[in-house]
Amino acid sequence: MAEPQIRFDDGAAYEQMMGAWSRIAGDIFLEWLAPSPGLRWVDVGCGNGAFTELIVDRCAPAGIAGIDPSEGQLTYARQRHKAAVAEFSQGDAMALPYSDASFDAAVMALVIFFVPDPPRGVLEMLRVVRPGGLVAAYAWDMMGGGFPLEPVLAEMRAMDIATIRPPSSQVSRTEALREVWTTAGLQDVQTREIEVQRSFVDFDEFWKFSTLGSTVAPTIAAMAPDVAASLKARVRARLNGDRAGRFTHQARANAVKGRVPV
Numbered sequence: 001m002a003e004p005q006i007r008f009d010d011g012a013a014y015e016q017m018m019g020a021w022s023r024i025a026g027d028i029f030l031e032w033l034a035p036s037p038g039l040r041w042v043d044v045g046c047g048n049g050a051f052t053e054l055i056v057d058r059c060a061p062a063g064i065a066g067i068d069p070s071e072g073q074l075t076y077a078r079q080r081h082k083a084a085v086a087e088f089s090q091g092d093a094m095a096l097p098y099s100d101a102s103f104d105a106a107v108m109a110l111v112i113f114f115v116p117d118p119p120r121g122v123l124e125m126l127r128v129v130r131p132g133g134l135v136a137a138y139a140w141d142m143m144g145g146g147f148p149l150e151p152v153l154a155e156m157r158a159m160d161i162a163t164i165r166p167p168s169s170q171v172s173r174t175e176a177l178r179e180v181w182t183t184a185g186l187q188d189v190q191t192r193e194i195e196v197q198r199s200f201v202d203f204d205e206f207w208k209f210s211t212l213g214s215t216v217a218p219t220i221a222a223m224a225p226d227v228a229a230s231l232k233a234r235v236r237a238r239l240n241g242d243r244a245g246r247f248t249h250q251a252r253a254n255a256v257k258g259r260v261p262v
Contacts, residue, residue, distance in 0.1 A: 019050055020209075021148045024196045025253050026054045026109060029138045032192060033257060038062045039104035039134075044093050044125060045111030049077025052086050055107075065098065067091040093121040101130040108137035110253070112177075113166035122184045131262045135186055137177065138194060138255035142169040146252030148198075149210055155234040156216070159227075164215045177256035186258030194253040202245040203236050 037060035043052045046066030055061055066088040068074055074088045081088075091097050093108070093115050106125035108115075115121040125135045140147040142165065147153070153163045170176055174191050181189045200206040211217055220228055241247035 019048075020198060021196065021251060022050045022110060023054060024198065025138065025194050025251075026051050027058070028194045028196065029109070029136075029253075029255055030054060030058050032194075032255060033105075033134065033136055035059050035105060035134065040102070041065070042067065042096070042098065042103045042106045042125070042128060044096070044106060044108045044121070045114065046077060046088065046109075047073045047111075049073075049080050049086070049088070051107070051109035052077065052088075053081060056081070056083055056085055061085060063087070065089070065103070067093070067096065069093075094124060096124045096128050098128040100127055101133075102128050103133065104130060105134040105136070107135075108139075110139060112137045112139050113142055113168045113172045116167055118168050118171045119180050119183065122180050122186075126184055126186060126260055129260045131260050133260045134257060135181070135184075135260060136255070136257035138253045139172040139177070141193075141252045141254050142166060142172045144173070144252065146254075148249070148251040149216065150251075151235050151238050151249070152210055152216055152231075155231055155238060156219070158234070159231060161219065161223075161227075161231070164219075172254060174254045174256075177254055181256050181258045184258075185261060187261050189256065189258040191254065191256045194255055195250065196253070197248050197250045199246065199248045203239065203241065203247070206239070206247070206249060207232060207235070 039061055041055055041061050041064045043064060043066045046052050046068045052064055052066045055064055064086040066077060066086055071090055074090060077088050094117055106129045112118050129135055156163050178189055178191050211220055239247055
């Protein structure tokens with residue numbers, strides 16, 4: 001079954017789909033990293049700046065460089081950030097346009113499974129971080145069903161409808177992240193699971209925030225009405241709400257961190 005290529009160019013649409021999930025997971029990730037204030041950060045694959053904003057709000061950075069291949073996402077990121085601490089530029093995670101040892105910390109937030117060659121991307125992060133600095137990432141557990149849209153994707157697969165999977169989904173596994181970090185030569189490598197949940201007032205709210213502006217939106221929009229209705233009914237049956245119709249949906253990410261050798 002052929003899978004459509006994933007590309008995020010609309011920062012506002014991405015915010016609608018994934019913004020709340022990203023902030024919930026990002027808060028836990030930063031708490032786990034426990035960084036010192038005053039660090040120079042690079043946010044690789046910064047997208048629309050959601051995680052960059054968390055770093056600004058929580059970590060008192062000396063500066064942040066956000067880099068992403070999508071100019072549309074970067075436009076949104078620049079508009080949302082009013083503090084002068086963050087600068088955004090277009091670029092490739094596998095060929096970062098920075099000098100060696102330019103930063104104290106490099107992070108990939110929900111990005112590494114989109115990098116065609118994850119080990120190369122990690123080596124680039126290691127290169128631009130000073131000795132003793134931090135290199136870290138977290139990714140939805142795509143292979144273990146931890147992606148927030150998994151209920152929708154699972155029913156699409158059951159209906160033999162082409163689903164979208166990031167090109168490097170296998171790297172989202174904890175053991176794969178540990179191997180990439182260790183093979184790159186990073187030290188004190190540690191991993192953890194990040195479990196998050198989000199409450200919705202009813203199924204329709206979940207459906208709206210899971211499909212409007214999401215990676216599955218074009219596919220659903222192109223469906224015949226009866227097929228789209230069948231998909232929605234199957235997803236509804238898959239999820240259990242409380243007596244008032246409210247329900248809480250869970251997602252899971254895997255995280256890794258390590259230090260550049262001194």
